[in-house]
Amino acid sequence: MNGNNGEVRPHQPYKTVHFRQGRVIVDLMLIGEYNAGKSSIIRRFVDGTFDDSLCYTIGCSFYVKNVCLDRSDIKLRLWDTSGGERYRGPSRSEYRHCHGVIIVYDVTNMKSFENIASIWLKNIEQNGTSDLVVMIVGTKCDLPGRQVDYVTAKKYADRLNVPLMEISSLTGYGIDRAIMSAVTMALDKIIQNASSICEGEYVYAKRKTDNGCQLS
Numbered sequence: 001m002n003g004n005n006g007e008v009r010p011h012q013p014y015k016t017v018h019f020r021q022g023r024v025i026v027d028l029m030l031i032g033e034y035n036a037g038k039s040s041i042i043r044r045f046v047d048g049t050f051d052d053s054l055c056y057t058i059g060c061s062f063y064v065k066n067v068c069l070d071r072s073d074i075k076l077r078l079w080d081t082s083g084g085e086r087y088r089g090p091s092r093s094e095y096r097h098c099h100g101v102i103i104v105y106d107v108t109n110m111k112s113f114e115n116i117a118s119i120w121l122k123n124i125e126q127n128g129t130s131d132l133v134v135m136i137v138g139t140k141c142d143l144p145g146r147q148v149d150y151v152t153a154k155k156y157a158d159r160l161n162v163p164l165m166e167i168s169s170l171t172g173y174g175i176d177r178a179i180m181s182a183v184t185m186a187l188d189k190i191i192q193n194a195s196s197i198c199e200g201e202y203v204y205a206k207r208k209t210d211n212g213c214q215l216s
């Protein structure tokens, strides 16, 4: 998979969304506790592989995969971040590159779940844009010794009105579904904010016209 630390311009809302030419870019950032499993999720989704000796992440870099949603090509950039003690979440300028955030916790580590409220959501509140879509993902659900049960986590997420899914990068369970749900949520927001859409067969066209947006 290709990491990239190059400059990426912050997002401006799309004036016209061109689905046909595959020019729509969706940026999702993964945040969460040190060792929670963020890089492994990206690796599994982008490369289809799992490495049990993955090194911790330093800084912030992105990985690209072209995905297809409702017959439209979308360029997905997944931003990997560090969960280390010295990094307590993305800065304002890092959030400005992104449409959505996936908060990752480890189901075998209660602290990684408790820190969602005390660190990661606070960080989003302080630095995130108002348009950011948020999803919570509990990973490593293949492992024994679970500390966070699904029902508790789901109730918590429901109270926040944020979707929650459990996944495993080792087995691949739930990975595609979780990432593609986040892409769909982000795309909905992009479309809501656009003033026109050039979509060909795109099924979102219906929703767009419902919102009073012009189709070209």
Ligand SMILES: Nc1nc2c(ncn2[C@@H]2O[C@H](COP(=O)(O)OP(=O)(O)OP(=O)(O)O)[C@@H](O)[C@H]2O)c(=O)[nH]1
Residues within 6 Å of the ligand: 032, 033, 034, 035, 036, 037, 038, 039, 040, 041, 051, 052, 053, 054, 055, 056, 057, 058, 081, 082, 083, 084, 139, 140, 141, 142, 143, 167, 168, 169, 170, 171
């Ligand atoms: N069994 C199992 N192990 C996992 C899973 N996901 C990650 N791991 C392991 O957990 C450790 C940490 O995974 P990373 O993906 O590096 O975690 P991270 O959140 O990127 O960590 P930082 O970059 O330090 O913030 C690695 O040893 C992974 O192999 C999973 O779904 N199942």
Ligand SMILES: [Mg+2]
Residues within 6 Å of the ligand: 038, 039, 040, 055, 056, 057, 080, 081, 082
């Ligand atoms: Mg990492």
